[in-house]
Amino acid sequence: MRLSHQQGQGQSQSPLTSAHIAQTMTLLSMTTTELLQTIDLELSKNPALELINERRCPMCGRKLPPTGPCPVCSQPRTLDPEETIVFVSPRDDFYSYSGRGGFDGDNTPEDPYASINIDLPSYVMHQVAPDLEREEQKIAAMILSNLDEDGFLAIEIRDICRFHHTTSSSVERVLTKIRHCEPLGVGARSIEEALLAQVDVLAESTEVPNHIREAIAEHFDLLSKHHFGEIAKKLRVTNEEAKSLCHFISENLNPFPARSNWGNFRQPNDSSPDVFHQPDILIYYLNNNPKNPLIIEIITPSRGTLRINPLFQKALNKSADEKKEEWKKDLDKASLLIKCIQQRSNTMRQLMEKLVNIQKSFIIQGDTYLEPLTRAHIAEALDVHESTISRAVANKTVQLPNKKIIPLSTFFDRSLAVRAIMRNIIENEIHALNDTEIKNRLEKQGIKIARRTVAKYRSMEGILPAHLRRIEKFATV
């Protein structure tokens, strides 16, 4: 089904050709983590494929030291800051390269498989996924990969919106569904929210006390201190009722629903949800000095070099005829995989070279400087099919010199620059501007968008509407 648009010539040729195309495409759209899983899977069931303890640079083919990128390819030829160095970097340690801010959960797992295990995120994902649209699933994946060890949300909703170019209300919608999963209340931002979610679910099957939502939402501090008298006063109920409220809560609700460890059992080859734990591409200045050239490192998983097992090759030549068929298949598969991985690296490198060239000022100076760009445009420049670019961009994340991790698709965002300008306008506003006024300001800068669109951008950025902003401004000053 995936090959549907590949008709025409070539179809009648050997099956290797179409298999090659198919596999190249699937590999291309994989994240680094998924690629590693694929390789491991193939290694485990294909005797023709072998992993030897010798690391070679995928670009120049030189032997490499046991860890780190290629010392030759990763060295700039000059120290010209105009130059950028793009190279494919085989990392056996790429899992430790998480530089994501605000996430302390799993900085450096010892076991490279740690982030592939079925853990809390996957567990919840399996529950919600069927209820969600495709786009919502991605949001859910991001939410779930940003939970702290108690299952609370360790990321701002605003950041999720910006990451996925969506509005806070749609994120909230997903969040609500997640909170109603086992463990009840996972993904809450606070204990209160977790408890409220549990009350919601409980209310569907049983009777819940009258003022319980109000008590949790507004008087949680009193509740935890067991100040029944005060609670009773605030809610205008009797002391007895207040007491029974507390009792109900301690009996039926769990303030840390997701606390405790989620076993370490492994996940075989389940179609795992997107997990944004690791960037697929790193961009940084050489030696972190902005005067040096930019380095673009395309991470590729590697604990050695993949090759065809020479023993297998020999055995094949000698073997009996019936087995030959079978073994030949494995051999073909193995060499196909190796070729396709090379091709993937190559495409990624070409893509990044072009991309960095065009979006350099965005990388260095930030959102405002993002050039409008479409995948089709890059495809034309590189003379490849646009679907190739689509797949290469899909599901990948980039770590910028400022250590922020963003999706690669941000490089093709049409509205990011406008939103950045809008943010700027709002930050510098004297009094809270309403959407129409913002629209006019933008128009003065040569940006023509509808008022409705301003509202949407605002929501994506997590900026409150004008009348609510006014209050906030005075509160902070």
Add this chain to the structure above:
DNA sequence: CTATGGCACGGATT
């Protein structure tokens, strides 16, 4: 009555 958010449509993008 004004500002904002929801829904849905159509053109662009993938």
Add this chain to the structure above:
DNA sequence: AATCCGTGCCATAG
């Protein structure tokens, strides 16, 4: 062919 994104229209809240 499927999806995304900007926008217009309308309901609703303030």
